[in-house]
Amino acid sequence: MDYRQITPFGADRPAADDAPTLAQLDRDLDDMWTAYQAASFGYVTARLPSLLAHAQAAAEYYNGDDLMHARRVLGLAYQLAATQLTKLGEAELAWIAADRGLNAARTTGDPVVTGSLYRSVTHALLSAGRYSEAVRLTERAAGYLEANLSQPTPELLSIHGTLFLASSMAASRNNDRTATRAFLDAADESAKRLGHDANHVWTAFGPTNVAIHRVATAAELGDVQVAIDLGPRIDTAPLPMERRVRHALEVARTYSRRNRVDDAQATLLDAEQLAPEQVRYHFLSRELVLGWIRQQPGKPSTVLVGLARRLNVLS
Template sequence: MASGVRQPGLKHATPALLSVYGTLFLSGAMAAARANDATTTRTFLATADQAAGKLGGDANHFLTAFGPTNVAIHRVATAAELGDLQVAVDLGPRVNTAGLPIERRVRHALEVARAYSSWNRVDEAQAAILDAEQIAPEQVRHHFLSRQLALTWIRRQRGKPSAELVGLAQRLKVLD
């Protein structure tokens, strides 16, 4: 495990304990990334990754959706938060979220869209949101990130927005 992190009782931890423990470090990694603390972010991701390795695969104990895939999702999200868009854009689309709950799958797709958009790859960003909308239209429709991205794209248009973008913006209720 990462240096400086205490691990009482993890030698014989149950899968549920490993899931909660790892999820706490994923939350900490996001908080550290938002505070622009790359060292703590890496430490917390490494600790979560080791807990996921001990768990042995993806699981959903206590609705955590914790496991190696969720750690990979958080690597993408923290990279984007820290401004490392190359990592987010390279790793994000390769993470196979098919075995995770829909909420995690959609949230990851939105994070990938945000990374693409930040790198001015708007077509790929829109495609990621449209794919997520196929999985869970209500979740995409009401999520602040999808709405924020669509509104940004509409505002940045120099000419008439594409029919696909207008349709998305209307479904997200950011355009009349």
């Protein structure tokens, strides 16, 4: 929310000694994304403001190709901020971060970075409940990338595929089964072309992530039994921890919708063992636990009370 980013009274151009090197920026960006995918949410949140400030300083200092490099880093740093804020349930701040990241990315002319930021804006729209807009945006973004797909790099294939995964979630929340199926099939085609699970541009994209989204979209469309049948059978071991635990939260929510609360709580407790920070701070786990507490006909179990206290939803 630094006012210097949105007024004409920006800070003075950084001196050479104050501008970070591009190599250091690259290392810091990779460190932050790696920590996010390892579900170290506290680490990421504490250090993101510094990364954004350094990337902005670099974008103000450098020229030519170095300026484009700095803007790519700035765009991806804002994407990480938007992604993290979405997980924490901060939809409005996520939208601001995604919008600023896209503005930085578009100036680079880099389809991979720009496509990645389009995905970030889509997720921000999703978190704000603007599902039709999210679908339209991802369709336009996919069209923007289409010209580069005759001989795509693995990075571009991954970005292209994750755009369709995002749009499948938007379509399912909009109760559009036909569009959901079409988007999942398009993502599956990109995953087949890629050939394996990978993590290009921190997408965690591949066949397993497509399978995870088939479960999530089934749950959104009300096909809860389909989600229960498929979800627990997916081997998420090839994916980063954040993706693995996010899928576990979806499985827990699906169990809860079928009133299989014991299975849901067991799944959430297992996820907490893998990534305690992600479970503690993710809005979905907090909503689940708070709902279980409120729905208890009698006194909640000691295990549930302990979980609720660790998630700060019960004093």
